[in-house]
Amino acid sequence: MGVIGNAFAWLTTAVNWQGESGVWNRLGEHLYFSGVCLLLSCLIALPVALWLGHLGRGGALAINLSNVGRAIPTLAVLILLTLTPLGRQGDLPTITALVLFAVPPLLTNAYIGMREVDRAVVEAARGMGMSGRQLFLRVELPLAYPLVMTGLRSAAVQVVATATLAAMAGEGGLGRIITAGFNTYNTPQVVAGALLVAGLALLVEGVLVAADRLLDPVRRRAAGAQKTA
């Protein structure tokens, strides 16, 4: 009870939320890192994956990339980048490491989403005389949407979780509260930081699951049809 109680005491102390190493500032850094990385990763991975999926090529690449990505420790990449000249550029090592980490799962999920679209439906659409562009926008993309979004969601959650590691390489983010607590032997602060980080990851997951349900085009169309009927 002691440690948890002390952790709550830490969390409810207003001073701990203010200033440069306060919770609000660290949360801002964390969301900034995660947001920028996710945006960059999507800009890199989604067009490539959707295009390859549409063409039906590069499957081995898309899937193996994800397997290779799993074997590479993000912490090591982060620290290696920090020690290169890139390390003097502020946030750049963190952002690069996180993008390298988020691209493989995004790419794989989006590619598989495109390939899992029922071939019969694609053939039927082609038979109706749809052009490649129409096929992509009106058939493949809406049907692939759930899996593409699943990939996006897991990438987002993982990026938020991994951004924590930036703290071990000396950059900002919520993980800094944990590592700072470690360096000063302040266990309540370590636990409080861990609770904050875990809470944020779960919150992001929850929000994205809800957003995913609200935005699904097929589900929305079904709901609209029900309303008019």
Place this chain on the structure above:
Amino acid sequence: MSGQSCLTANDWICGEYVRSRGQELTDATVQHVWITALSVVLGLLIAFPLALLARGQGGRRSRLAGPILGLTTVLYTVPSLAMFSLLLPLFGLSAAVVVTGLVLYSLTVLVRNILAGLEAVPAEAREAAQGMGYAPARLLWEVELPLALPALLAGVRIATVSTVALTTVGAIVGYGGLGTLIVDGLDSLFKAQVLTASVICVLLAVVADLLLLWLQRALTPWTRVRTPRIRTGRAAAARAGRAARTAKAG
């Protein structure tokens, strides 16, 4: 200029470092391997009964399936740094913190894959064995488990590779194997140490994956013969792989 100088020049690649600190590297690698192996083995021992509980009877998932899958997924969402920090008050500064955290992470992948493997066992195979008078336990060990093995081992491979990468984060409590060397190297700006330890870490993951692939082939010789049955095995493995394809932060 040669010999000693790559240490003083702080080069990325330094043979002198590997020679002079060989013992340190070996110790870290050994620690890395046993933490990873212990975590995956314990994960498998816990995941198997959980998957059996989730499976239920007669091809329908039990009521426990939802909570079990949900809980393991939620655990997977918790960032590794936070997970190890939260376990710290329970175990103190010890390897148990790292191993427990890694076991909890491996459960997600393992439970899903074992469940997918068991569910993909053809009903005819099960019914035929039951018709021959197999008791449930014998049915499980002699029919269902061997048929679920490809999916199960696919899960073990994913879990092992991501556990190798994740072990590095254990450096926060001093039990990160090669990760400890990597983090120490950052503090002292010792480039050769960071690069060498990182490369060994990736090599470990590759070697572990290849060993498990070899084990999978040795244990499931029938998957290499082209009969309709392998299709179900491969499809199950593919499906299971899809169930847990994302990488965990390492």
